[in-house]
Amino acid sequence: MKAEPRAQLRLLDLQKLDSTLQQLERQRTHLPVLARLAELAQQRSAAGDYLVRAQTAQSDVQWELAKSDADVQLVRDRAARDQARLDAGTGSAKDLQALQHELVSLARRQADLEEIELDVMERAERADEIVAEASGAVAALDEQIASATSERDQALAGLSAQVSEVGAPRQQLVDELPGDLLGLYEKLRADKGGVGAAMLHARRCLGCQLEVNAADLTAIRAAAADEVLRCEECRRILIRTPESGL
Ligand SMILES: [Zn+2]
Known part of the structure; x- marks a missing residue:
């Protein structure tokens, strides 16, 4: 799957809002x-x-x-x-x-x-x-x-x-994001405890907290900027940022 790097970054914004919503829901029931x-x-x-x-x-x-x-x-x-x-x-x-x-x-x-x-x-x-x-x-x-x-x-x-x-900014992101990327994100989010997309930060997937191994890191470096990457460990969408340590 391909998506503009900008859209991939916006997916992290959406994930942040969804995590906030999940926390609020947990607070509501607890x-x-x-x-x-x-x-x-x-x-x-x-x-x-x-x-x-x-x-x-x-x-x-x-x-x-x-x-x-x-x-x-x-x-x-x-x-x-x-x-x-x-x-x-x-x-x-x-x-x-x-x-x-x-x-x-x-x-x-x-x-x-x-x-x-x-x-x-x-x-x-x-x-x-x-x-x-x-x-x-x-x-x-x-x-x-x-x-x-x-x-x-x-x-x-x-x-x-x-x-x-959170409702309005979330809807805005949903409207902006490409349908296939959003669909994959929503499916992963439902399967993986509310986190569908995670930042690659200092060579670590912030979804599963595991460090990416050298071979996978090489593949990530070689991947095109618009390639939608997945964590090899947790399968979440892995988003590259300037802090990814690549
Ligand atoms: Zn992971």
Whole structure:
């Protein structure tokens, strides 16, 4: 393949822009904030699950508390009714004595139930605290996620702007370069990790970093200036410049 030496040099300019684009793409997918966001998402999911469990426990203990309240109220009402009957003094002496006995046993029962109620109230209070803590943890994580998301978006916008800057000069080079040279470059670039053309610098191919051997160097010196050379080691397009050491 043949291409004017000037076009070959322009290919190095294109390679430089493409390497920049490749670096920007790598930065885009390796932003540190992405790893942080993934970790935060995991923490948020665990915190959310914990909150749901805490809320379930809270509603269970609230139900228990309502039932305990109702149990105590039932005994109080019964005692109040008995007391009213006793105060009214109606009924036989035996009836009144039975009422007195029942009042004593109701008072005992009420004391027991109130003790249970107190225990449930303490547990309800603790459950409220746990829910409040869990809600706080979820809110704090949501805040961190929002801030990291905005940091990520800013970083991505910055990278996009840099990509856009490269777009126009790259297109100009693509328009200028001969089609066959460009086609070969693009094919090599796709096959060889993003580098299709490399400078021969101080007798070394900057694509594979290997030094060109004496026999190949002789062939390169003998080649016409418009001959498109390839590195014998990595097969990339090898571009001669004044720094090639020929
Ligand atoms: Zn090479």
